[in-house]
Amino acid sequence: MNSRALQESKKPLLVAVTGASGAVYALKFLELMREQGQEVHMVMSEAAVQVCSLELGEDGLQRLLRLSARTYDVSRFDSSPASGSSRWRAMVIIPCSMGTLGAVVHGISLNLIHRAADCFLKEQRPLVAVVRETPLNPIHLRNLLKFSQAGGVVFPAMPAFYSRPSDLDEMVSFFVGRLAEFLGFEVKGLPVWQGID
Ligand SMILES: Cc1cc2nc3c(=O)[nH]c(=O)nc-3n(C[C@H](O)[C@H](O)[C@H](O)COP(=O)(O)O)c2cc1C
Structure with missing residues (x-):
């Protein structure tokens, strides 16, 4: 690891959880970051709290909160993620x-998640959105392109099947493993495609 990469790796990762379906992706991703020794700070939208309670149950929601070293109130613009001067590994x-994606690509900072993403884009820092919706209307499609053109990475919540997952847990673990590798982590045991033979 070169010195710049080493410096980056010491910064916390900012994780935003919004109200799209797929709270289990957030939970598995934070578990993996814990295994990697990566400090995570988190901000959840109001809708995310509702969807996480529904999809993970109260225990799962509490577990998610415990995996974060620090959790910010989504309505507070006076916390560090609201400033371009704060230092993060990535967001x-x-x-x-689609609501958060739309707000971000139109520069509308209605909450701390939108504002933090706005800062990442203006500072040209790594910003990844694990979007989830189906089907996609023309507004979604245009917003996805705008996000990519503004410097964000669209990393859709589309699990792969070529790893032949035997259950949901394996499927989600493989997906968050790929996400972690994309962010520069080395994930042990992640299947690597070796060709059909
Ligand atoms: C159970 C449930 C599942 C949802 N799934 C999605 C989804 O997959 N994608 C999406 O864009 N919105 C989804 N929504 C709607 C969002 O929660 C809603 O648009 C909300 O305003 C998003 O706000 P946020 O971006 O601030 O979290 C879902 C809502 C509920 C209650």
Whole structure:
């Protein structure tokens, strides 16, 4: 690891959780970051709290909160993620709703997640959105392109099947493993495609 990469790796990762379906992606991703020894700070939208309670149950929601070293109130613009001067390894919005995507690409900072993403784009820092919606209307499609053109990475919540997952847990673990590798982590045991033979 070169010295710049080493410096980057010491910074916390900012994880935003929004109200798209797929709270399990956030939970598995934070578990993997814990295994990697990566400090995570988290901000959840109001809708995310509702969807996480529904999809993970109260225990799962509490577990998610415990995996974060620090959790910010989504309505507070006076916390560090609201400033371009704060230092982060990267920001990951997981899962990312179409509502949050729309706000980000139009520069509308209605909450701390939108504002933090706005800062990442203006400072040209790594910003990844694990978007989830189906089907996609023309507004979603245009917003996805705008996000990519503004410097964000669209990393859709689309699990792969070529690893032949035997259950949901394996499927989600493989997906968050790929996300972690994309962010520069080395994930042990992640299947690597060796060709059909
Ligand atoms: C159970 C449930 C599942 C949802 N799934 C999605 C989804 O997959 N994608 C999406 O864009 N919105 C989804 N929504 C709607 C968002 O929660 C809603 O648009 C909300 O305003 C998003 O706000 P946020 O981006 O601030 O979290 C879902 C809502 C509920 C209650």
